[in-house]
Amino acid sequence: MTPIARLLRQGVGLRYAATQNTKDVNEAYFVVHEVMTDAFARTGDRDRDLGSSLACALVRRSRRLANAAAIV
Numbered sequence: 791m792t793p794i795a796r797l798l799r800q801g802v803g804l805r806y807a808a809t810q811n812t813k814d815v816n817e818a819y820f821v822v823h824e825v826m827t828d829a830f831a832r833t834g835d836r837d838r839d840l841g842s843s844l845a846c847a848l849v850r851r852s853r854r855l856a857n858a859a860a861i862v
Contacts, residue, residue, distance in 0.1 A: 793833045800840050801826060807841070811848050821847050 791799075804825060808818035825843045 794830065797826065797829050797833070797840065804840055804844050807844060808848065812851070817851070821851055 801822065804822045805818060808821050809815055812818045812821065822844065825840055825847050829838075829840055829843065
């Protein structure tokens with residue numbers, strides 16, 4: 791299996807985890823898209839599990855939302 795195929799296979803689980811975390815399908819798909827795009831750009835780096843990348847992206851999202859709420 792190619793590195794791209796291995797990354798693509800993780801998509802379903804990432805979308806499920808992101809949806810459970812955000813409670814918003816659209817927002818979850820945007821976060822997963824960010825993670826997958828970054829992974830595709832770095833396919834040559836190594837074959838990796840994207841779970842930690844998703845967790846970091848969700849933390850960044852939460853911080854952005856908290857900052858936006860503090861400004862309003």
